[in-house]
Amino acid sequence: RDFNERCAQCSEVNWGLTDGGRFYCRSCHNVTERTREVVNTDFITNSRVQTISKGSRKQEKNDGGSEWYICEGFQLILKKQVEALEALGVCPQMKDEILCNFWRCYLQKSKQAYCKRPAGEAVKALSVCESSTDVDSDPERPSLLHLLSLSESEGDLQTDCSFASSVSKVSESTSVYSGSVDGSLYLMKNQKENLRMTMPMTLSFCYMALLWVREPITLSELLRFVVEGHIPYLNVFQHFPEKMKLCGLDLKIFCVESWPVYEEVFNKMHELAAFLDLPRFPDITESCFLHPDMLCMKYLMEANLPDELHNWTCRVVKKIGIGEVDFLTLMPGNKSTRKVKYDVLAAAIIVVVLKLLFLLDDHYEWLLSELAEERNKNNTEGGPYFEFKKWYEVVKHSLDVKQKKLDEERAKYVWRCEKPLFYSVKNKSKALKRRQMVVNLQNQFGKLSGTVQGAEKPNPSSFQLSWSEENTDGNCFHGHSLKGVLQEKRGLLTAMNPDYWLCTVKLCNERLCGHLAHYREVEFPQSYHFVLGLFSFLLRVQPSYIHDEVCMIEHKLFNKKLYKKLKYNTVLRK
Amino acid sequence: SSNEHKLNFKKSKDACLSYIQDALLQKQWKRAAEFLTCYVESLDKDYSREHIGPSEMIWRIGTEILWHHSQSSMKEFNCFMEQMKTLGVKRYLKVCLEHVFHLLCNGQIDEAYQNLSLAESWRFGEQTAIQDKEMKLIQAYRGLLDYYSWAKQKNILFENSEDGFSDLAVEQEMHGYFRKAAVNLKEIIKVPGVWDIFVKCYVDLLEFYGDHNEARQVLNEYAYNSKFPANPNAHVYLYQFLKRQGESKKSLISALKILHDIVPSHELMIDFNTMLQKSKKRKKRRLGLEVIFAALDYAGWKENAKAWSCLARQVKQIVISEKHLDWIKQEWNSRKDWWPAFHFSRYLAKRNWQENKSLSYGKALVAGILLGKGCKYFKYVSHQGCKAQLKRFRMLKKFVNRHNPVYLRISG
Numbered sequence: 001r002d003f004n005e006r007c008a009q010c011s012e013v014n015w016g017l018t019d020g021g022r023f024y025c026r027s028c029h030n031v032t033e034r035t036r037e038v039v040n041t042d043f044i045t046n047s048r049v050q051t052i053s054k055g056s057r058k059q060e061k062n063d064g065g066s067e068w069y070i071c072e073g074f075q076l077i078l079k080k081q082v083e084a085l086e087a088l089g090v091c092p093q094m095k096d097e098i099l100c101n102f103w104r105c106y107l108q109k110s111k112q113a114y115c116k117r118p119a120g121e122a123v124k125a126l127s128v129c130e131s132s133t134d135v136d137s138d139p140e141r142p143s144l145l146h147l148l149s150l151s152e153s154e155g156d157l158q159t160d161c162s163f164a165s166s167v168s169k170v171s172e173s174t175s176v177y178s179g180s181v182d183g184s185l186y187l188m189k190n191q192k193e194n195l196r197m198t199m200p201m202t203l204s205f206c207y208m209a210l211l212w213v214r215e216p217i218t219l220s221e222l223l224r225f226v227v228e229g230h231i232p233y234l235n236v237f238q239h240f241p242e243k244m245k246l247c248g249l250d251l252k253i254f255c256v257e258s259w260p261v262y263e264e265v266f267n268k269m270h271e272l273a274a275f276l277d278l279p280r281f282p283d284i285t286e287s288c289f290l291h292p293d294m295l296c297m298k299y300l301m302e303a304n305l306p307d308e309l310h311n312w313t314c315r316v317v318k319k320i321g322i323g324e325v326d327f328l329t330l331m332p333g334n335k336s337t338r339k340v341k342y343d344v345l346a347a348a349i350i351v352v353v354l355k356l357l358f359l360l361d362d363h364y365e366w367l368l369s370e371l372a373e374e375r376n377k378n379n380t381e382g383g384p385y386f387e388f389k390k391w392y393e394v395v396k397h398s399l400d401v402k403q404k405k406l407d408e409e410r411a412k413y414v415w416r417c418e419k420p421l422f423y424s425v426k427n428k429s430k431a432l433k434r435r436q437m438v439v440n441l442q443n444q445f446g447k448l449s450g451t452v453q454g455a456e457k458p459n460p461s462s463f464q465l466s467w468s469e470e471n472t473d474g475n476c477f478h479g480h481s482l483k484g485v486l487q488e489k490r491g492l493l494t495a496m497n498p499d500y501w502l503c504t505v506k507l508c509n510e511r512l513c514g515h516l517a518h519y520r521e522v523e524f525p526q527s528y529h530f531v532l533g534l535f536s537f538l539l540r541v542q543p544s545y546i547h548d549e550v551c552m553i554e555h556k557l558f559n560k561k562l563y564k565k566l567k568y569n570t571v572l573r574k
Numbered sequence: 575s576s577n578e579h580k581l582n583f584k585k586s587k588d589a590c591l592s593y594i595q596d597a598l599l600q601k602q603w604k605r606a607a608e609f610l611t612c613y614v615e616s617l618d619k620d621y622s623r624e625h626i627g628p629s630e631m632i633w634r635i636g637t638e639i640l641w642h643h644s645q646s647s648m649k650e651f652n653c654f655m656e657q658m659k660t661l662g663v664k665r666y667l668k669v670c671l672e673h674v675f676h677l678l679c680n681g682q683i684d685e686a687y688q689n690l691s692l693a694e695s696w697r698f699g700e701q702t703a704i705q706d707k708e709m710k711l712i713q714a715y716r717g718l719l720d721y722y723s724w725a726k727q728k729n730i731l732f733e734n735s736e737d738g739f740s741d742l743a744v745e746q747e748m749h750g751y752f753r754k755a756a757v758n759l760k761e762i763i764k765v766p767g768v769w770d771i772f773v774k775c776y777v778d779l780l781e782f783y784g785d786h787n788e789a790r791q792v793l794n795e796y797a798y799n800s801k802f803p804a805n806p807n808a809h810v811y812l813y814q815f816l817k818r819q820g821e822s823k824k825s826l827i828s829a830l831k832i833l834h835d836i837v838p839s840h841e842l843m844i845d846f847n848t849m850l851q852k853s854k855k856r857k858k859r860r861l862g863l864e865v866i867f868a869a870l871d872y873a874g875w876k877e878n879a880k881a882w883s884c885l886a887r888q889v890k891q892i893v894i895s896e897k898h899l900d901w902i903k904q905e906w907n908s909r910k911d912w913w914p915a916f917h918f919s920r921y922l923a924k925r926n927w928q929e930n931k932s933l934s935y936g937k938a939l940v941a942g943i944l945l946g947k948g949c950k951y952f953k954y955v956s957h958q959g960c961k962a963q964l965k966r967f968r969m970l971k972k973f974v975n976r977h978n979p980v981y982l983r984i985s986g
Binding site: 257258259260261408410411412414415416431434438440441442445446447448449450 | 607643654661
């Protein structure tokens, strides 16, 4: 059927199969020596799972591919990712010493390699059906659809169903589930025991390594670099060597079509650290980039806020003890401490400070701003006082422009690469045709676009918004003074604002409902929304995420008062 | 959970589509093309589960862009359409048809014909039966183009015959086209639908070759078969045919009756009223009055001098005969509240007088009878007319004055 060679005797293409599995020409009854398995070059024959260390694999398969295991694929991906990080300036030890060791440790713990009996030895890989039983007849084997649903990546139900149906039809001979040896096995593994590797998890590995080395890249930055294309993620598999053929279930594992979010990478990283039984990570001290004092400085600059606010962030950090080494350093497996999100924490601290000084109740901050404006008009010596209103206008304008650009970029993502993907061999030619058509159409309409296609990626930058004091238009607020909102009391500078409103009186139980507080269900002042929105944009996380941290900080800050005065609902006197 | 905010393929493409939509609505073809370039990879994931899948989207959007974009050529357009034809077998004939429409819009009749012929010969298993309707349309349009070829040959023939030449070859060709056209046109008009252009052409052919019976049957079917959607034009075609055939007033009137019911404001209502007015039957004359009043309810008729003169004539005739004044009363009853402001305001009196004396004459007569000699419109126009020493306006004034009591009876 799939054998298209001409018969040596009669030059016809009209083949049948003998009982012995050999091809014979129906026209002239010439029997060939070719057997079915050999001829079907499109089908990839798989054998039982073998240990990597044994190394007894068939090198040359008929289509030029060879056996490969899923974890090899991930290893390649990690390698590429860390090389990209190196190109961004990360220290070279990260690749050869840190990440490599993490990965080996993982392989060992998950029993995929470096151990005596690899997982799955007792279980036959689903890729082989030696008897002519139908796939579904064996009660021990999970059905294909079940396997597909296990995978974390969002597939399309339609593809999955069509794949499942196309495969189950092939009942008598080898069925094809994946290009890799253990693709189907991989999806079957019990996740709780073994922490199955996924694409988002590669970023968890990267982040873990970065944290170990204490590189000045936060998780939100890492994820942003991924989205901007500086770190391979989306179509890394196209760099697999030729002999590693990808199809079927492999696609479920390696071809993701969504960007991972902060939360999932973060949580996975901690799971991973615990799974690997890692010791306490290197200390995060005051001189570290990830220390709140440092990060606050960075974010204050980026948010175009006065440098003087830094004193206040440091004071808050000190007061609630979140600058302590023990608080900041990661201790894997310790379930009692809250996991620190360095970037979100720093942003939340700034929000709290703004609330302390400006109240942000949609009245007071504007009042203060008017006073500052008056003063600035009449008195130009000694530098300008910070005006909330002006700051808001300037920052909002830039933010809107950037947000609009980002929204357009998100609508213009090209998710697929040129390498055509197909679930099963049956779809191969259709997939190839479609791919060709896509490329044609992209060319045709690309020419009519009027813009340069494939423009250069912007250089990776740590700052998304930048403000220069040299600009004469007065749009930079770094040097502005907070004198307008501060007063001296007993030798100490305190805020003129006497009040504070809590985001929430009672914190929720994170373990129960997943959040500390519920941002969407309460109406907060517009200024508060704006400030959250600003950092939400910078960090590319949901505002509610930052809101949770704000609540946490507030409760630490006003701990004593909360216990004493539970009667007073929202407004507290400092 | 945070997974709702994850940006994934589908969300990204949905957003892309809305940007395309905005660009199309604002006729920003370059921008639309830019986003479409990003959208086309959805083809890899085309499942016919959705109501309108990616391939159909791309076809329709791409067609719009290529049709309007300044840098796009017909060559590119055609190339694109050919690609779209291979994209979805279920849509093949539809794409062919639309392609043909575009070619016709661009004046490429020959290419359109070729495409139609090609599409006609398409076979694809059970799809052929499923897309039966589209196939009929394709055949119908090919028939239509055959008709145009026929018409061209006919013109050539007549031009030549004036010169005294008779060209057998041209005649043969002409008949050939007729046969091809007739077969296809006949088929499509059997299917319930709105086939104005096909019907017209087919009837034209039949009349030329003298098959009036068939023509009449076709038109009757088209107008009166309840399976067909209500179509004013069907009645118009039938009426025009009957008129050409010199049919009796009776059948002409019956042809227009339904048209009056469906479209009281149709331009043929003047012909209708004229015929009805002259009828000997009372019922018909009554209907005539109803028809002309109904037509003048519509804003488009406000300044139609002919219509007003029809109404004026009939009203005058009724008033003089002093019979059937109740007809006028009945018609006026539902209109007396709004016609004065609608037709007979002082402003309109001035304007009508300036622009069209005949119009103002007709209206003034009607106004004078319906509203009495004291009404603004009549007073102004008749005054102006007498000032201008136009005889008929003097006559008009006398007439209305004499028959003023009629107004009292009508309005009371």
